[in-house]
Amino acid sequence: xxxxxxxxxxxxxxxxxxxxxxxxxxxxxxxxxxxxxxxxxxxxxxxxxxxxxxxxxxxxxxxxxxxxxxxxxxxxxxxxxxxxxxxxxxxxxxxxxxxxxxxxxxxxxxxxxxxxxxxxxxxxxxxxxxxxxxxxxxxxxxxxxxxxxxxxxxxxxxxxxxxxxxxxxxxxxxxxxxxxxxxxxxxxxxxxxxxxxxxxxxxxxxxxxxxxxxxxxxxxxxxxxxxxxxxxxxxxxxxxxxxxxxxxxxx
Amino acid sequence: xxxxxxxxxxxxxxxxxxxxxxxxxxxxxxxxxxxxxxxxxxxxxxxxxxxxxxxxxxxxxxxxxxxxxxxxxxxxxxxxxxxxxxxxxxxxxxxxxxxxxxxxxxxxxxxxxxxxxxxxxxxxxxxxxxxxxxxxxxxxxxxxxxxxxxxxxxxxxxxxxxxxxxxxxxxxxxxxxxxxxxxxxxxxxxxxxxxxxxxxxxxxxxxxxxxxxxxxxxxxxxxxxxxxxxxxxxxxxxxxxxxxxxxxxxxxxxxxxxxxxxxxxxxxxxxxxxxxxxxxxxxxxxxxxxxxxxxxxxxxxxxxxxxxxxxxxxxxxxxxxx
Numbered sequence: 001x002x003x004x005x006x007x008x009x010x011x012x013x014x015x016x017x018x019x020x021x022x023x024x025x026x027x028x029x030x031x032x033x034x035x036x037x038x039x040x041x042x043x044x045x046x047x048x049x050x051x052x053x054x055x056x057x058x059x060x061x062x063x064x065x066x067x068x069x070x071x072x073x074x075x076x077x078x079x080x081x082x083x084x085x086x087x088x089x090x091x092x093x094x095x096x097x098x099x100x101x102x103x104x105x106x107x108x109x110x111x112x113x114x115x116x117x118x119x120x121x122x123x124x125x126x127x128x129x130x131x132x133x134x135x136x137x138x139x140x141x142x143x144x145x146x147x148x149x150x151x152x153x154x155x156x157x158x159x160x161x162x163x164x165x166x167x168x169x170x171x172x173x174x175x176x177x178x179x180x181x182x183x184x185x186x187x188x189x190x191x192x193x194x195x196x197x198x199x200x201x202x203x204x205x206x207x208x209x210x211x212x213x214x215x216x217x218x219x220x221x222x223x224x225x226x227x228x229x230x231x232x233x234x235x236x237x238x239x240x241x242x243x244x245x246x247x248x249x250x251x
Numbered sequence: 252x253x254x255x256x257x258x259x260x261x262x263x264x265x266x267x268x269x270x271x272x273x274x275x276x277x278x279x280x281x282x283x284x285x286x287x288x289x290x291x292x293x294x295x296x297x298x299x300x301x302x303x304x305x306x307x308x309x310x311x312x313x314x315x316x317x318x319x320x321x322x323x324x325x326x327x328x329x330x331x332x333x334x335x336x337x338x339x340x341x342x343x344x345x346x347x348x349x350x351x352x353x354x355x356x357x358x359x360x361x362x363x364x365x366x367x368x369x370x371x372x373x374x375x376x377x378x379x380x381x382x383x384x385x386x387x388x389x390x391x392x393x394x395x396x397x398x399x400x401x402x403x404x405x406x407x408x409x410x411x412x413x414x415x416x417x418x419x420x421x422x423x424x425x426x427x428x429x430x431x432x433x434x435x436x437x438x439x440x441x442x443x444x445x446x447x448x449x450x451x452x453x454x455x456x457x458x459x460x461x462x463x464x465x466x467x468x469x470x471x472x473x474x475x476x477x478x479x480x481x482x483x484x485x486x487x488x489x490x491x492x493x494x495x496x497x498x499x500x501x502x503x504x505x506x507x508x509x510x511x512x513x514x515x516x517x518x519x520x521x522x523x524x525x526x527x528x529x530x531x532x533x534x535x536x537x538x539x540x541x542x543x544x545x546x547x548x549x550x551x552x553x554x555x556x557x558x559x560x561x562x563x564x565x566x567x568x569x570x571x572x573x
Contacts (some may be wrong), residue, residue: 053456079458091456093449104446105457106440113459114467123439146354166457 351477
């Protein structure tokens, strides 16, 4: 096997007091892919996701990022290594301006984040880069809006811009189109497609339309275990998968 | 272009704030000629204390119920070093501030991993521990406290015995403390602190070690609370157990909430209101009703104007003049 995996799990298990939420999951995310993690409600997608991003600690198993064992690292550490996650509900800083949201992500690299004696004007050097990122997600004209006043779809776009600011090698998106209207879904899909160039993306997603048109590879989870894995055409033909979704998807 | 618009807007609010600072400073400079200086000094000490507390609650999003320990530590250490070691007042105040900062570091290390009510309970427990320590240890003078702390001579040159020079010393201390808080809030560090308050998991996922940021904020807050306590012990020439009692931790919460959490001037207004009420009511027939009246005000504040006096004024201004 000479394939290049950015993220790999080996026998990942998470137990909550007698209940196994994630059961022996071996996941391999290839570099440059958009990899989707799907499954019916309660299949353990989000738990799996939280394990990968270290917000939960696995009971057994290993997680490898670029071949390095990160099973015991903290969420802060893996973010610094270039693995950045998003959240199911939009993760923005609601009472800060849109520009500030992106600047907060950019600011870490300046190395002055503990400098409480410095003026915040020392952060103005980041404004151009922040504006460029906002431009990329069509938010430039919202730059000085207080984030909480933006519509939901825009907040998700902002979240994406904030994540991009860290120039992550691997982006983990937790249901990027959840709770969105049709138009917003299309916009976010186009955005994900755009930013996926030169990056690896792992996403949890409910919307099969999104999954089918974006992802290179799909892993289907059911009751915490991997049901099947492969490209969309292959997975969607699998009778077990169809059953799991109870025919709700006629593709 | 948008950035320029943004910058000009930021500059405008900055100028407005700067103007308010200047007016306040002028008021502070002439005030002792109209109002009894000791009362003003008390007010300034509590205002600084409340501002320090506000840094934690309003900008760090952490409710500490143990800030009395820092206020008291500042006072006792200043009193002790001046009386026993013969330090000059500025060195005594510095010693008190540093000891409070050290205590803040220990408190912070132990409490910061917890959130919300648990954080409040741990800080309360630790400050109670400190209270009983101060009841027992001989250097605090126990129930009597440290009495007759000499105000001494600033830098060994200027006597602070008179109320007017003492007042200007306190004013200077307050301005320095306030400037530290203002700068902290408007610094790269302050940005991250606000981000943590707004959405902690997101701050973590962006690679910020949030516990460390909270700890630094807690130490700054503790140090400034200590500075307030140190200065207060010089003003009243007294360091007593009242400062260490949990009532004091509660009072500073009241001041901050009443004035407006998370606003820069709120704690000052809150402290002024509470101190003034206490002073005037305690001279009249309502003296024994002071806690009841303060409690009532607190309830009304929480029920009717949750963002505090300054917070409500800001809202009103925004609605009508923007």
